[in-house]
Amino acid sequence: MDHRDALPAEHRFGVIDIHMHPTLKTFMLGKNMMARHYPPGFFFPLTMRTDLDALLAGGVKAFFSTVYIVEKDFLTDVWPIRMVQRVLPRVRHVFSGDPFERAWECLDHQDECIRQINARRGPVLAVARSVEEMLEIIASGRIAVLLSVEGAHHLSGNLENLDKLHRRGVCHMIVPHLYPNEACWNVDAFPDDVNWLRRLGCFRQEIRLDSGLTDFGRALVERMFDLGIIVDVTHATPRCRKEVYDIQRGHAKRRPVIFSHVGLHALCAHPMNPTNDEIRTIADTGGVIGLIAMSYYLSKPIRKDGLNVILESIDHLIRCGGEDVVAFGSDFDGFTGPPPDFKSPRDYAVLRERLLKKYSEDQVEKFFSRNVLRVLREGWTPPVTASAPVAEVAQP
Ligand SMILES: [Zn+2]
Structure with missing residues (x-):
């Protein structure tokens, strides 16, 4: 094995989580990543799950920190949110103006949160702008933050904004x-809790499962493959996913396609979850399927023993797509309802023990980091070399 395709040996069972939302809580609700939080094992949006101590305790070495500026449709579809934003200036601000500008x-x-955390706690977090930079950050004992975006609405209908984000x-x-x-x-992603x-x-939006990509959507997916931004089909309709797979097959660069935060259709027949055939398709692209820490998507009927369901899901992924397709995308702080035994990054410590009892060390490394490392290498073309000064980053 090439050493560049694994985490540094002393961190070999560390986790790269491919879907977390700390900024949803810090940017929109003013929460503090440095404070220790005590989140419950059910939907409770008013506390944080991805605080620094929880990341450290769970052995998270890197994570996709996913920016999400809430869609303005919430204001028409969910009247209580319309009322909340009237009284909370931070929430009002997020809903106002251009989504791309807000994402920027x-x-x-x-960046400022990370600067403040490092000033108080010593160097613990850093943004990685290439895989090499990520591995250096991890080797130095810090946690690497990878930048990610959820929803094409952040581009405000302009493909040039994709290049700026890249x-x-x-x-x-x-x-x-x-x-x-x-x-x-x-697909409809709001659980029965609502x-x-x-x-x-509320939550009366029209759902069209038979709809696919628009012309803009097709151009966007092509451009993401061209540039080297990993294409994620979580939340996509079955037809839209099929169209993305077709574009991937026809694209010269043969980039991986991923689901970053889902359960599996075989255990929970929700239209968002990949079918057995799709697990194989994703594996064939070289992609991964990140298992979500959300009871509603993991099993139907809902089970409280989330870690057992996670282990059953891993077995199913291996049966359908092989061990190179397994990954974790918890969606912690994404306004989710996690199972009681997998409610924060802290619980990765228990999951690690359970995995090491059941699978080989080599497999556990793959599930936690090496499969994602492969996707990063094949799906992401970093914009600049690791040593390039930050001043080179373009302003919007
Ligand atoms: Zn999501």
């Missing part, structure tokens, strides 16, 4: 999200 501002905010170091983008955007429609709000007239 969120990335600036994250130059800034963004390695990954989920094309759809919670409401239709310029690129495509989406059914009481549905009865009050």
